[in-house]
Amino acid sequence: MQFNELNLHENLLAGVDAMNFIQTSPVQELTIPIILAGKDLIASAQTGTGKTAAYLIPLLDQVIRTKSNHTSALVLVPTRELAKQIDEQIEGFSYFVDATSIAIYGGGKGEDWDQQRKALVQGADIIIATPGRLMAHMKSGEVKFDQIKCLVLDEADKMLDMGFADDILFILKHLPAKRQNLMFSATMPKKIRDFANKILRNPEEVKLATSKPAEGIDQQFYLANDMQKVPLLAHLLKDTNVESVIIFSSQKMMIDKIIRALTKLKWDARGISSDSTQQERENVLRDFKNKQYKILVATDVLSRGIDINNLSHVINFDVPRDAEDYIHRIGRTARAETTGTAITFINEKDQYRIANIERLLEKEVEKQNITESLGLGPAPEYKVSSPKTRFKKPSNNKNKSKRRNFRPARKPSEG
Structure with a gap:
């Protein structure tokens, strides 16, 4: 599927095209229509399959169409490097769009804290943040997220591994109860599913099989x-x-x-x-x-x-x-x-x-x-021990009605 086949705003499509995104990757093809429809989603896809663009593009489409003066989307990520990378990708996609974003993370200078606080108080359209740093800002009492329409948990398994579960739950208590929730995770162990059950409401599920390493x-x-x-x-x-x-x-x-x-x-x-x-x-x-x-x-x-x-x-x-x-x-x-x-x-x-x-x-x-x-x-x-049966492929059990499985090609689109 091509991006121009999706029901995206023409200004956003211009930015997507400028970023050389023409053909959707499997995760983008499966998840973007779900997100555009306003449904909750849990998606499992490995790094490099284009999942960041899979949620950023529909989020920016929502920003264009609602034209709110408040922060409309919050993206939580495990590391500052990932927060910066996502912020830069938003800048590329929104080149022809009047949309604002800021990455909130620790480890910087004192003036970074003041700049982040000002952006949070004034309300950028999309906030990308590490949980610990965002929680520190929220405890000041100046940050309000009562207009958030969508929450994204990216690399959810990594955030739980790094001990951010309590921080995330603290943040969730300060968000509107009525909102869209999107969870992306490279792996889907039981702890992620249990955590998802606390957050998501009747979610659609997309699962891309982990592709094997390149033969080279x-x-x-x-x-x-x-x-x-x-x-x-x-x-x-x-x-x-x-x-x-x-x-x-x-x-x-x-x-x-x-x-x-x-x-x-x-x-x-x-x-x-x-x-x-x-x-x-x-x-x-x-x-x-x-x-x-x-x-x-x-x-x-x-x-x-x-x-x-x-x-x-x-x-x-x-x-x-x-x-x-x-x-x-x-x-x-x-x-x-x-x-x-x-x-x-x-x-x-x-x-x-x-x-x-x-x-x-x-x-x-x-x-x-x-x-x-x-x-x-x-x-x-x-x-x-290495029993021969260990490498037998699992049987193809039928999945729940809402689960969508897809095995990607060897070289998925970048994004």
């Missing part, structure tokens, strides 16, 4: 205990043609340790964690995108929703918590039929997560054991 990705699993990971990483990078790599660690305390080890090998590496200031994060990301250095070490703050692709390598210093997160991470390499390498270190306690990843991949990946040959001592023994 060389997936390598290495067994190593925590003490062996840093020297193993150094060994693997020493003889590797690295163009651009992100190393994901689940522990922010490891960021500096990894960087120090790489610096000794004459690699120019920099890091980002939740402790980094906003200015530091922006500078590090900008320089990495501009290829000022080759290795970025980051916590899960970068695992979702950030526009960094076309990497030569993705390294999971720790196994991702969810199998879908593994797909999202390694999908940042081997784009556009190129090749790439995804390396994952497996300690003893993370082995069960590898079984979940292989179940999603529908194949086993060789677990390499090279630490002893490198003089690092024996690696942990891989003890998770």
